[in-house]
Amino acid sequence: MRVLIVEDEPALAFQLQRLLESGGFAVDVAYDGEDGWHLGDTEPYDAVVLDLGLPKLDGVSVLGRWREAGHTMPVLILTARSRWSDKMAGFNAGADDYLTKPFEMEEVLYRLRALIRRASGHAQPELACGPLRLDTNSGRVGLDGVPVQLTAQEFRILAYLMHHPGKVVSRTELMEHVYDRLFDPDSNSLEVLIGRLRRKIGPERIETIRGQGYRLAGPEAG
């Protein structure tokens, strides 16, 4: 899962980035409205954390432009203003949820996971695929009830596949949602990661569809 943070306060942006990375996300950060708008317009994010008070282009305008351009990724807005008239401006522009500053850091992670889950059509916080379980609230993975230890990148690959069970996910799509913009993977690294993942959760869980990509398989998938 890959998210964009648009926040002009560097300290807060850094804290959010650290928090979301530790929560298993690939994270890009933009520090002003124009940058943020451009990134959201060109990269396939699974969710966005958008501050409303931004230099160059304010958050409501950024959001409005994304929605106008047809981008439907869920957007969580952050604002220092707690009045409903301010929140409504965000919602009318197409926001999916909001948090008023100051907020508890864990709350951002919780809301973001719920937004991503909802956007891919899952109502329950626990995603299941055969014996595999992903608790989106805690970010824990279990196989037949036994916790599985995954690295951050392995987790992102599995989480993306589990949000789209039964769907064939191309290599490009997977890479776009697993690596942040500054990460430069060598061409084999995705195959290496998939290999490691298969060793941990069982080789038959992730199918390779030649020439098309990967698919998460399981009796309850789809």
Add this chain to the structure above:
Amino acid sequence: MARTGPRSPSLSFRLVAGAMVWLAVMLAVGGFGLAFAFRQTVEREFSQRLDAMLLGLMAVIEASPEGTIGLVRPHGDPRFGQVYSGWYWQVVPPGQEPLRSRSLWDAVIPGSDSGNGLHIRQAPGPAGEALLVAERDFELPGIDGRIHALVAGDLGEVNDGVRHFNLLLASSLGLLGLGLAMAVLIQVRFGLKPLRRMAQDLGSVRDGARARLDGRYPREVMPLAEAMNAVLESDAVLIERARTHVGNLAHGLKTPLAILAAEAEGAADRKVLKAQVRTMRRLIDHHLGRAAAVAGAGRVLGMAVPLRAVVAGLAAALGRIFAERDLAFDIDIPEDLAFRGQREDLEEILGNLMENAAKWAARRVRVSGRAGDGGLLLTVEDDGPGLSPEQAEEASRRGRRLDEMAPGWGLGLAIVADLVDLNGGSLAFSRSELGGLAVRVGL
């Protein structure tokens, strides 16, 4: 208050300047018209006099048996006897020496072909003066051909008269203008006096000498005074509230600060630090958040806000926030119902109430509205656990008592209570027929 841009000219200046320009134009037009008419009249009268003289001259002309002409008796007016007096007569028979007045000496006023009847024209005189000439052609028995006779008078007399009249006219019009200008000045000063008084009263409000505009003002400016008073009063309430909040906040922050300071002296316990920071955040939310939410609230100069649209917008937003709860929002509000006041106030009141209802609801939130006596009756209900009668009573009581409210009580409902109060409304809590809480707001 800082003024931006150039000052607009004062009302007095506008009124006086406008009246003056108009007066000057009208007096000038009138003056020129009168002078022109007077000159016309005088000139007509002058030519009539000349013609009468000409006819008198023609009556005393006779032809001798030798075929020459002469005067039966000399023309009576002595001005014709003075050389170059400006008054001349002249008779020119065909083929003979002309007869002329002594005043003409041996000069000749060139005649012109006058045709039949009287002909009036201007011509220069022998001494260079401007003359008005009346001339006629006529025939005498015993004389072949037509005889040309003319009488000329000095136009200087006319000009003198006209000049004299114009002087008189200009001075009386000037006097009239002066009088009218004075009248305008007095009228403007008198008419604008209430406005000046209002400005003075506002000045004393600003100086703190009085709290409101309580003078008597004319009907036309009374609404302005009332609107100003409404603003002043709601400002006073807001300032009082802000002062209370700031006082309570300052007081409340001292304890956690003292604990933090003590903690910083020794080995800081992160748990204690976190708890104190949380307390401080809650205090700030409670006091400053509420002060910010109600800033500028009130019924002052509000517009008609369509109720249904606001509720529908909020329901859509809350539906997204609580997406996984799959809540149903029932809206029972007539299309044409409107709230008279500020949209921000309405959104804040309904937003907080509906959010609260959505938080507690099992499945349903219902918002209904209808017109009550002199306002709106709004009800926000849910099918959640609701409040016990004692809790509802407590909530109603606390909603009215700002000063005693502890920060623990729901911030959203406290803001609602403040805003409803500032809008002169009422707030009541009861059990809904849906099973949960029903909040009734009169606005």
